[in-house]
Each structure stands twice: as structure tokens, then as C-alpha cells.
Amino acid sequence: MTNETLLSARGLSLSFGAIPALVDVDADLWPGEVLAVVGESGSGKSTLLNVLSGRLRQQDGVVWYRDPEGRLHDVHAMPQPALRALHRSDWGFVHQNPRENLRMSVSAGGNVGERLMAQGSRHYGNIREAAIDWLRQVEIDADRVDDLPRTFSGGMLQRLQIARTLVTHPRLVFMDEPTGGLDVSVQARLLDLIRSLVRRLDIAVVLVTHDLSVARLLAHRIMVMQRGRVVESGLTDQVLDDPHHAYTQLLVSSVLQA
Amino acid sequence: MLQTRNLGKQFVLHLQGGLRIPVLEHVDLEVHAGSCVVLVGPSGAGKSTLLRSLYGNYRADGGQILVRHDGETVDIATAPPRTVVQVRARTLGYVSQFLRVVPRVPALDIVAEAARGLSPEAARARAAELLLRLNIPPRLHALPPATFSGGEQQRINLARGFIGGHPILLLDEPTASLDNANRDIVIAMIREAKAAGTAIVGIVHDTAVRDAVADRLYHVSPLQDAA
Amino acid sequence: MNALSGYNFAYLDEQTKRMIRRAILKAVAIPGHQVPFGSREMPLPYGWGTGGIQVTAAVLGPSDVLKVIDQGADDTTNAVSIRRFFGRTAGVRTTTATAEATLIQTRHRIPETALREDQIIVYQVPQPEPLSKLEPSRAETRRMHGLAEYGLMHVKLYEDITRFGHVSISYDYPVLVNSRYLMAPSPIPAFDNPKMHMMPALQLFGAGREKRIYAVPPYTAVKSLDFDDHPFRTTRAPHACGLCGATDSYLDEVVTDDRGGRLFVCSDTDHCETRRAAGHVGAEAPTADELAAE
Numbered sequence: 120m121t122n123e124t125l126l127s128a129r130g131l132s133l134s135f136g137a138i139p140a141l142v143d144v145d146a147d148l149w150p151g152e153v154l155a156v157v158g159e160s161g162s163g164k165s166t167l168l169n170v171l172s173g174r175l176r177q178q179d180g181v182v183w184y185r186d187p188e189g190r191l192h193d194v195h196a197m198p199q200p201a202l203r204a205l206h207r208s209d210w211g212f213v214h215q216n217p218r219e220n221l222r223m224s225v226s227a228g229g230n231v232g233e234r235l236m237a238q239g240s241r242h243y244g245n246i247r248e249a250a251i252d253w254l255r256q257v258e259i260d261a262d263r264v265d266d267l268p269r270t271f272s273g274g275m276l277q278r279l280q281i282a283r284t285l286v287t288h289p290r291l292v293f294m295d296e297p298t299g300g301l302d303v304s305v306q307a308r309l310l311d312l313i314r315s316l317v318r319r320l321d322i323a324v325v326l327v328t329h330d331l332s333v334a335r336l337l338a339h340r341i342m343v344m345q346r347g348r349v350v351e352s353g354l355t356d357q358v359l360d361d362p363h364h365a366y367t368q369l370l371v372s373s374v375l376q377a
Numbered sequence: 378m379l380q381t382r383n384l385g386k387q388f389v390l391h392l393q394g395g396l397r398i399p400v401l402e403h404v405d406l407e408v409h410a411g412s413c414v415v416l417v418g419p420s421g422a423g424k425s426t427l428l429r430s431l432y433g434n435y436r437a438d439g440g441q442i443l444v445r446h447d448g449e450t451v452d453i454a455t456a457p458p459r460t461v462v463q464v465r466a467r468t469l470g471y472v473s474q475f476l477r478v479v480p481r482v483p484a485l486d487i488v489a490e491a492a493r494g495l496s497p498e499a500a501r502a503r504a505a506e507l508l509l510r511l512n513i514p515p516r517l518h519a520l521p522p523a524t525f526s527g528g529e530q531q532r533i534n535l536a537r538g539f540i541g542g543h544p545i546l547l548l549d550e551p552t553a554s555l556d557n558a559n560r561d562i563v564i565a566m567i568r569e570a571k572a573a574g575t576a577i578v579g580i581v582h583d584t585a586v587r588d589a590v591a592d593r594l595y596h597v598s599p600l601q602d603a604a
Numbered sequence: 605m606n607a608l609s610g611y612n613f614a615y616l617d618e619q620t621k622r623m624i625r626r627a628i629l630k631a632v633a634i635p636g637h638q639v640p641f642g643s644r645e646m647p648l649p650y651g652w653g654t655g656g657i658q659v660t661a662a663v664l665g666p667s668d669v670l671k672v673i674d675q676g677a678d679d680t681t682n683a684v685s686i687r688r689f690f691g692r693t694a695g696v697r698t699t700t701a702t703a704e705a706t707l708i709q710t711r712h713r714i715p716e717t718a719l720r721e722d723q724i725i726v727y728q729v730p731q732p733e734p735l736s737k738l739e740p741s742r743a744e745t746r747r748m749h750g751l752a753e754y755g756l757m758h759v760k761l762y763e764d765i766t767r768f769g770h771v772s773i774s775y776d777y778p779v780l781v782n783s784r785y786l787m788a789p790s791p792i793p794a795f796d797n798p799k800m801h802m803m804p805a806l807q808l809f810g811a812g813r814e815k816r817i818y819a820v821p822p823y824t825a826v827k828s829l830d831f832d833d834h835p836f837r838t839t840r841a842p843h844a845c846g847l848c849g850a851t852d853s854y855l856d857e858v859v860t861d862d863r864g865g866r867l868f869v870c871s872d873t874d875h876c877e878t879r880r881a882a883g884h885v886g887a888e889a890p891t892a893d894e895l896a897a898e
């Protein structure tokens with residue numbers, strides 16, 4: 120076990136006008152670890168995800184990322200090309216709506232292969248083979264490799280997005296409500312798939328969700344956010360079974376009532 | 378292997394105007410390798426709270442929970458979350474009363490993924506062995522346990538708890554939903570674990586089981602409610 | 605020279621020409637990179653090569669010899685009117701012979717005759733952005749060029765191979781210039797792409813409506829995108845030219861009568877005529893008697 124963090128944030132603050140989206144937020148993520156960020160909409164959890172991933176710039180604080188060679192990078196001081204390259208290689212981003220990430224007029228195989236091609240893969244046969252392999256890993260029939268995503272169900276689209284993201288073997292994946300908007304039975308299958316992929320491939324995940332059961336199933340650790348602040352954090356089962364903060368107790372009790 | 382010093386735990390219910398419910402105070406418990414301590418006391422006295430605190434599931438408010446982990450002493454009460462994860466992975470096993478159902482995952486995999494230091498194939502073989510011993514027939518191994526009976530789910534849970542061979546094992550009512558035949562199998566498994574040096578803390582209401590496995594009883598007494 | 609009075613030399617005023625030349629210089633300095641320029645209204649509609657005409661006007665000198673081709677032919681309405689335009693406004697000599705020209709403005713072809721260091725070829729470009737069909741956002745394509753992120757273009761090739769078994773782009777086949785910039789070679793047939801590679805002549809590209817100029821300096825590497833296991837290949841109709849017998853030129857299919865008669869002939873009319881003048885004869889070439897009967 121390494122003691123070196125993969126991602127480390129200190130003192131993140133960001134306001135949208137008078138509205139604080141992040142207030143002095145610290146966060147650490149170690150390799151292979153799943154960290155859930157939970158809270159209601161407007162809690163700042165999605166803002167945190169965007170700042171951690173360099174998609175949004177904070178007003179204060181810093182986010183450090185350690186590359187595979189062990190070098191530390193200030194995410195927001197990285198040159199654009201390096202950050203974009205990072206997002207195509209060692210990082211991934213899974214959106215709630217897969218249509219935001221997928222190319223709907225490109226075949227499933229082309230969607231999965233794009234990151235490989237962006238990294239310089241220039242062998243059609245190998246790219247296609249990798250795409251088929253990844254479709255299988257996300258439980259999509261290999262014979263759908265040439266089909267357009269618009270013929271896929273919502274659950275399949277989300278699995279295709281995951282295959283497209285994982286094909287370059289990222290060590291860190293940001294997920295924004297990955298099961299949101301899906302039917303309960305489809306959600307269960309997807310959660311199980313994410314859980315097993317993350318374990319098997321030893322991927323670190325920052326998972327934003329409003330759904331505590333998703334956090335419980337996937338996350339080692341959890342951060343509870345309210346109005347831009349982290350009000351409570353710890354082991355997932357600790358925080359959910361023995362919540363200390365009033366807001367966490369409210370969240371947990373509303374789940375129980377639901 | 379496991380020792381608490383002056384352990385205290387209270388719950389503060391913010392949704393009920395900050396109501397304070399002290400449950401544990403001054404708990405000093407010591408469990409040695411190869412021995413089993415059973416927690417006793419009236420219902421609501423805090424046995425379950427103590428067991429969960431030992432596992433780090435509930436966060437202690439005071440005192441220490443010292444665990445021998447990888448040759449070092451770790452205080453569960455203050456250890457950072459990642460350390461607790463590591464302690465749970467390698468040292469501290471827990472069999473809860475109810476199986477937390479993981480959707481879609483077959484019983485065999487649920488058990489196998491809790492194995493330590495085995496190849497995936499060996500883990501599945503060992504899981505199948507344990508499930509068979511606990512009278513879970515092979516036809517159920519490939520099914521997710523969501524639809525299993527309470528007794529079957531508990532036995533899946535037991536197999537999952539025992540497969541890791543953790544040096545410390547916490548058992549919460551391990552035989553509550555079992556018939557006599559399966560109960561005897563669990564007793565045998567607990568005895569074998571003790572013989573192998575496992576330190577065990579359990580909540581066991583069934584006096585026959587308690588008598589069969591306990592080396593020592595630890596009394597948990599209810600505290601005065603204080604507002 | 606006998607330029608029409610009332611017009612500046614080659615129609616454009618000197619200030620505009622200087623602006624365009626600055627854009628061209630920048631384009632030459634960054635091979636394949638699209639340089640914006642203040643495209644002027646020309647006395648021709650867009651689609652008639654206003655971008656190419658402005659580039660030609662900016663580099664044309666009184667001693668230049670101008671050739672204009674359209675789909676390989678010197679005698680289409682478009683080619684004739686552009687040639688006439690510069691004949692009138694600049695009074696330059698014009699030609700149809702590739703070897704005689706110092707400046708060649710082209711739409712949709714590169715002459716078959718190899719170009720030389722002392723020549724310039726100006727392409728008329730309708731759409732300068734090779735990624736335009738794949739990525740609608742201008743800002744995004746600019747970023748992709750800036751960062752040399754061209755994976756998306758390969759996705760297009762991947763899709764073609766998946767659907768058709770081969771890359772189905774037959775015109776405007778995307779190229780990588782000097783191992784850096786992805787470039788649209790204008791709607792020339794993919795057959796012409798290899799001619800761009802290490803060409804001794806300066807290649808200039810003008811897109812009037814899109815207000816972009818780009819360039820490939822002499823002796824610059826121009827690589828057609830492909831996959832290792834699906835290498836770029838040129839294709840031509842599997843025929844010999846009916847008129848001159850050429851088996852290595854790009855052919856047009858010509859319908860010769862209303863009974864479905866067809867003829868494959870060199871698309872480069874100057875090339876074909878030059879070959880015929882040198883005595884090459886194709887299977888369908890008219891006999892001297894037929895010519896006399898016309």
C-alpha cells in the first residue's frame with residue numbers, strides 16, 4: 120500500500136457571486152480508492168468534481184495530482200495540452216448523461232476506440248479488437264460493435280460510456296451521478312458493473328452522487344457536503360451508520376423514510 | 378490481540394433537538410488470540426454498539442480500541458479511515474446479523490471476494506467448500522442471495538466472514554436464524570478458528586452456543602439515560 | 605500592359621494585396637495552419653473561387669504566366685472567366701500549358717505534369733476546416749489544431765473502414781502537413797494527394813467565404829491519414845485514356861451519346877493534349893477522317 124495520494128486538494132474555495140460553492144474544502148484520494156461526495160443539489164459536490172478534475176478553476180486552494188512516474192502536478196497550473204492529454208489517458212470522466220460524452224453518430228467501436236486513436240494507435244484491427252474486448256467487459260454483445268449508440272438503451276449507453284472511458288486504463292475516474300436517470304433495475308446492474316470493474320482494475324474514483332445507497336455500495340470513503348462545505352467525512356459505513364453531523368443525520372433519515 | 382481502554386460512546390440526535398444518548402462508558406475489554414469473549418447484558422444495553430465500535434462502524438467518542446495489526450498496534454478509535462480499511466482487510470473480520478445484499482452478485486462471488494491472499498480460482502474453490510459445509514447446495518452458489526431465506530443469507534454471511542481467516546473476528550448473533558444442525562456446524566467453525574489462534578468477540582443469545590464457544594463473558598450494562 | 609483603366613493591377617487595391625500577402629507569409633511559415641484574412645467582395649459569386657482569386661491577385665506579377673483549371677480542364681466557364689478576369693485586370697499572359705505557367709489557379713485538380721520550383725499553385729477552397737463535418741464548433745476545432753488532437757479524424761477513418769471496408773473519402777482526403785497540422789487539401793481527388801508530398805512548387809490555398817488562407821511550402825511532407833493495416837491508396841478508374849492511352853492519369857467518365865456510350869478520358873486536358881501531340885493514341889481517339897468530318 121502506498122501512502123502517496125493520487126489526488127490531493129487543499130483549501131478549495133469558489134463562489135458564484137454571493138453564493139459559496141466551495142468553502143475551504145480539503146480532499147485526498149489514494150490509488151484504487153473510491154471516494155463518494157454526497158449532498159443535495161446545490162451542495163457544491165458537482166462543483167468540487169469539476170474543480171478536482173481541472174474543468175473549473177477555484178478562487179483559492181490547490182489540487183495536486185501525482186502522475187504514474189510519481190511527479191506532482193498542480194492541476195490548475197498544468198498547460199492546457201497536458202491537462203487535456205491527461206483527461207484522455209490517466210484520467211476519465213463519466214457523465215450522468217452518456218450523450219454528453221459519446222458521439223452518437225459514431226459506432227460503438229469507434230466511440231470506444233477514440234481514446235486509443237487520440238493516443239496514437241494507428242492499427243485498425245487492434246483498435247477494433249480492444250473495442251470488442253471492452254464492450255464485453257461492460258456486458259455489451261460483441262456483435263453490437265458496429266451499431267450506432269442511438270440504437271442502445273439508456274443502461275447500455277452508460278456502459279458504453281464507461282468502456283470508452285476505461286479503454287486507456289485510467290488510474291483515476293471522475294463520475295458524476297453515473298446511475299442517475301436510470302430505472303432501478305438498470306441502476307443495480309450498472310452499480311454492480313462499476314463496482315466489479317473498479318475493484319478488478321484498481322481504479323481510483325471520485326464519485327458524486329445524491330444517492331446514499333450508491334455511495335454505500337461503491338465507496339470506501341465518503342464526504343458529505345452542504346452549502347459548499349464538507350460537514351462530515353470518513354469511512355462510508357461509519358458516516359452512514361453513525362452520522363454525527365445534523366445534516367448527515369437528516370440525509371440518512373430521509374433515505375430511511377423513503 | 379484486541380483491547381479497549383476506557384471506551385465511551387454516545388449518540389447525539391440532532392433531529393431530536395440534540396438529544397444525547399450515552400451508551401458505553403469506561404469499557405475495558407481484552408481479548409487474546411485463540412479465545413472467545415461473548416458480550417452479555419440485557420437488550421438495549423449496548424452490546425451491538427460495542428461490537429460495531431470495535432469494528433469502527435460506530436465511532437468511539439473516548440478511549441482507545443487497540444488492535445494488533447501487521448505487527449503494530451493500531452487504535453481504531455483514532456486511526457484514519459484508510460488505516461481502518463486496511464485493518465478490516467487483513468486483521469479484523471466481521472459477521473453482521475444481516476447480509477447486506479449486493480445486487481446481482483452470485484453467492485459464491487460474494488464469499489470468494491472476501492478471501493485474502495488467494496488466487497481468484499482458489500478463492501472460489503474455498504468459497505464453494507465453505508458454502509457446502511454450511512449446507513448451501515451448489516445450485517444456490519450461482520444465484521444472488523437476495524431471494525434466499527434468512528437462514529441461508531446468514532450462512533452466506535458466515536462463509537464470507539470466515540473465509541478471510543482474519544486474526545480477529547467479530548460475530549453478531551451468528552446463529553440467530555439457524556436450525557440446530559447448522560448451528561452445530563457454526564460452533565465447530567468457531568472452535569476451529571479459536572484453535573487456529575483467532576481472537577473472537579461475539580454477541581450470542583443462544584445459551585447453548587454461548588456455552589460451547591465462550592471462554593469468558595463480558596457484561597455490558599445499560600447506562601442511565603441523560604439528556 | 606494593357607490593363608483595363610479604372611481597376612488597380614489585378615483588381616485588388618494595394619493595401620488589400622499587402623494584407624493578403626502578410627497572411628500568405630504567415631501561412632507559409634506555419635505549413636498547413638489556417639490563417640484568417642479579411643476576405644474582400646469580388647466581382648464573382650462565392651463558389652467561383654473568390655478565395656483563390658484573391659490569393660492569385662496578391663501574388664500575381666506582370667511577368668507571370670497564368671493558367672486556370674477547373675476539374676482539370678482549361679476550357680470550363682469558370683476557368684475561362686477567371687483567366688479572362690486576370691487577363692483584363694492585370695494584363696498578364698495566360699496559357700493552358702502546365703509547363704509554361706508560372707502561376708496555376710486550380711479548382712479540384714493538381715496537373716498531371718510535375719510542378720517545378722519556379723511555379724506556384726493556388727487552390728480554390730470551399731471548406732478549409734478538415735474537421736468541420738466531425739466537430740461543428742469552430743472554437744473546438746481551433747483548440748484541436750492548437751493541441752494537434754486529431755484522434756477524431758481517425759475516428760472518421762475508422763468508421764469508414766467499419767462500414768465500407770475501406771476509407772470512403774475520395775475527395776478532399778485529409779492530410780497531415782509537416783507532421784503537425786491536419787489540412788483539407790480542397791476537393792481534389794485523393795488520387796492527387798501524393799503529388800502534394802514534397803512538391804517543389806509553392807502551394808497556396810484560399811477560402812473566400814470562410815476567410816482562410818493556408819499553405820504548403822516547397823518540399824514539405826504531406827501525409828494522407830491512414831491506418832497501418834489499411835494504408836492510404838490512390839484509386840483511378842481501371843481504364844486507359846480513350847484519347848491518349850494514358851494508364852497513369854486521373855480519368856473523367858464522359859457520356860458520348862444518348863445510347864449510354866461512355867468514354868474515359870484524362871481529366872487534365874492539357875496533359876491529354878500534350879500526350880496526343882507527342883503521338884500517343886488511345887483506343888477511342890477519333891481518326892483524321894472523323895476530325896475532318898466535324
Ligand SMILES: [Zn+2]
Nearest residue numbers: 845848870876
Ligand atoms: Zn488522355
